[in-house]
Amino acid sequence: MSAADGADGRMDGPAIALRGVTKIFGPDPQAALALLRAGRSKAEVQAETGHVVGLDDVSLDIDKGQIFVVMGLSGSGKSTLIRHVNRLIDPTAGEIVVDGEEVLKMSLAQLRTFRRTRIAMVFQRFGLLPHRSVLDNVAYGLEVRGVPRARRLEVAAHWIGTVGLSGYERSRPRQLSGGQQQRVGLARALAMDTDILLMDEAFSALDPLIRSGLQDQLLELQAALNKTILFITHDFDEALKIGNRIAVLKDGAVQQVGRPEEIVLNPANAHIEEFVRDVNKARAIHVRTIMERAGEGEAEACAMTVPADARCEDVLPHFAQHQWVGVVDAEGRQVGRVSARQVIKALARYSPDVP
Amino acid sequence: MFPELIDTRPLRRAVDDGLNWVVRNWGGELEAAAYPLLMLLNWIERLLLSTPWWLFIAVFVALAFLATRNWKLPLVVLVGLVFLGVMQLWRDAMATTALMIAATLTAIVISIPVGVWMSRSARVRQLVTPVLDLMQTMPSFVYLIPTVMIFGPGKIPALLATIVYASPPLVRLTDLGLRNVDPAVMEASHAFGATSSQRLFGVQIPLALPTILAGINQTTMMALAMVVIASMIGAGGLGYQVLQGIGRLEVSRGLFAGLGIVVLAIVFDRIIQAYGSRLQASIGIAEARQ
Numbered sequence A: 001m002s003a004a005d006g007a008d009g010r011m012d013g014p015a016i017a018l019r020g021v022t023k024i025f026g027p028d029p030q031a032a033l034a035l036l037r038a039g040r041s042k043a044e045v046q047a048e049t050g051h052v053v054g055l056d057d058v059s060l061d062i063d064k065g066q067i068f069v070v071m072g073l074s075g076s077g078k079s080t081l082i083r084h085v086n087r088l089i090d091p092t093a094g095e096i097v098v099d100g101e102e103v104l105k106m107s108l109a110q111l112r113t114f115r116r117t118r119i120a121m122v123f124q125r126f127g128l129l130p131h132r133s134v135l136d137n138v139a140y141g142l143e144v145r146g147v148p149r150a151r152r153l154e155v156a157a158h159w160i161g162t163v164g165l166s167g168y169e170r171s172r173p174r175q176l177s178g179g180q181q182q183r184v185g186l187a188r189a190l191a192m193d194t195d196i197l198l199m200d201e202a203f204s205a206l207d208p209l210i211r212s213g214l215q216d217q218l219l220e221l222q223a224a225l226n227k228t229i230l231f232i233t234h235d236f237d238e239a240l241k242i243g244n245r246i247a248v249l250k251d252g253a254v255q256q257v258g259r260p261e262e263i264v265l266n267p268a269n270a271h272i273e274e275f276v277r278d279v280n281k282a283r284a285i286h287v288r289t290i291m292e293r294a295g296e297g298e299a300e301a302c303a304m305t306v307p308a309d310a311r312c313e314d315v316l317p318h319f320a321q322h323q324w325v326g327v328v329d330a331e332g333r334q335v336g337r338v339s340a341r342q343v344i345k346a347l348a349r350y351s352p353d354v355p
Numbered sequence B: 001m002f003p004e005l006i007d008t009r010p011l012r013r014a015v016d017d018g019l020n021w022v023v024r025n026w027g028g029e030l031e032a033a034a035y036p037l038l039m040l041l042n043w044i045e046r047l048l049l050s051t052p053w054w055l056f057i058a059v060f061v062a063l064a065f066l067a068t069r070n071w072k073l074p075l076v077v078l079v080g081l082v083f084l085g086v087m088q089l090w091r092d093a094m095a096t097t098a099l100m101i102a103a104t105l106t107a108i109v110i111s112i113p114v115g116v117w118m119s120r121s122a123r124v125r126q127l128v129t130p131v132l133d134l135m136q137t138m139p140s141f142v143y144l145i146p147t148v149m150i151f152g153p154g155k156i157p158a159l160l161a162t163i164v165y166a167s168p169p170l171v172r173l174t175d176l177g178l179r180n181v182d183p184a185v186m187e188a189s190h191a192f193g194a195t196s197s198q199r200l201f202g203v204q205i206p207l208a209l210p211t212i213l214a215g216i217n218q219t220t221m222m223a224l225a226m227v228v229i230a231s232m233i234g235a236g237g238l239g240y241q242v243l244q245g246i247g248r249l250e251v252s253r254g255l256f257a258g259l260g261i262v263v264l265a266i267v268f269d270r271i272i273q274a275y276g277s278r279l280q281a282s283i284g285i286a287e288a289r290q
């Protein structure tokens, strides 16, 4: 919502825009759509017509250079949503604009070119080709695009190194662990060198430790690559950790969109509050959102400082030694300060259980 | 008794006259059209007969060894083929093998494209499935008679009947194999912008290959099952020996020729199966399904 979101500062429209996208699964979606528009719920539409509402009037703007997370329980329509962006699914109503181009107006050939050059995807169940080596898997997208063999293998080898799989080029996917297989999936998508990356529960099938390692790796890569990443997850902690913005989906409808702390601090409804209750708020809330700004009080420099993107959990240990911890911007100027009391207030105030 | 609702005689006569008309007016053309099949069959038969018996045995023992990497199957193959030679069945076995191979090759050329077509369209599948059912359940004599009327007794009707009988499993298994490719892999291929032929040749066929190979195996087995019937209309081979054995009440002749057919079935079945599981392991489908 603020300048902080336009990460690369270019203001030429969002990378991905969904406008009123509705998807109804079933033989006669238009009839069911009329019911939905008349105000029936997903459950009612399903009971009356047997049609499943996948998405219900979803509008989202995803800015360039963002990691935009769509979060929701299983069956909330996350996979359906992400598949609209590269039109693996056609909507019942609405429009989808990617980099100013209307995806639904593309011919089959244009759509193929669009998928080959503009957008890459990582899948929950990896979707690797079991009969090909890791190297050939990573090169697959480039092969489809028609890149000559020598060149595509060179690019593939580079990305295999980047995701930390050097030495596995000749292995088959089945010889790798789940985490390694997903690194192959990630390398395959990155090798496409597209501005947009779609990740559908890419880390959900992995063990917690492996998952956390891949999250860190994704953030590291993103710091260098600055792509637009649409990331799907059912795990609120994961959403908070990697999302610049988060949209919460329920029954195919968007419940709330905002920065992680906006959602944690002001959950829009009971459904989101339920997620927030179990979440580690100290990790979700950035100190800059609760700090006392320089100029408001006395602006004396603090002995201990943290960067502006630090989270509450990062400053908590410092309060053992210091009463105030300074918050500094990228140039090292102190822009504000926080006290233990402020942090505790922030964490406590927004707990729904504490009045 | 079911009441006689209509007089069926005109209907029957129409069918019979129709066939006669086809034989009279189109017999030559149809025979010419089937001629390449006869050439194929004769070529294979000549090749097999001109191959020295020891080379033939060596090739199949080697194939069996390459497929299994142990000595059990090669030994079975060796014993089986030597049995054919010792019992003076070699020439007939080669004729039968040639018929089987020619029918299988033709079935592959026809069935795999039909299977691909079926796998891509529900409508085509609806149309083709009953035809396949018909081909498999219709007693083969029913279509043998018209083919013999058109082509005269000999190898062509035998070959055609064998193809008709042996093709359906390959069509079905090709269709099944292509449709059962892991949807996650197919979706990835879509997402990267693959064309439908890139998907077919790069993803579907390689991953369906073990299933298709199982279909080819079934086709060879069905083709072997047809040899006795085929020999009745002049295909010769082991089936003819069986037939003669029955005709002359020479149990031994029928028995040994019958065992010869069993030997061929075992040799081809086991070798193809072994290659199938090797392929499956190399693709990693066996593991993926765990």
Ligand SMILES: Nc1ncnc2c1ncn2[C@@H]1O[C@H](COP(=O)(O)OP(=O)(O)O)[C@@H](O)[C@H]1O
Pocket (backbone or CB within 6 Å): A025, A026, A052, A053, A054, A072, A073, A074, A075, A076, A077, A078, A079, A080, A081
């Ligand atoms: N091809 C389909 N046909 C019918 N219903 C579908 C189809 N795909 C998804 N759905 C339904 O749409 C809803 C959303 O599914 P999905 O997007 O897969 O959810 P998520 O990814 O959040 O778990 C679910 O109720 C699901 O059953």
Ligand SMILES: [Mg+2]
Pocket (backbone or CB within 6 Å): A078, A079, A080, A201
């Ligand atoms: Mg999903």
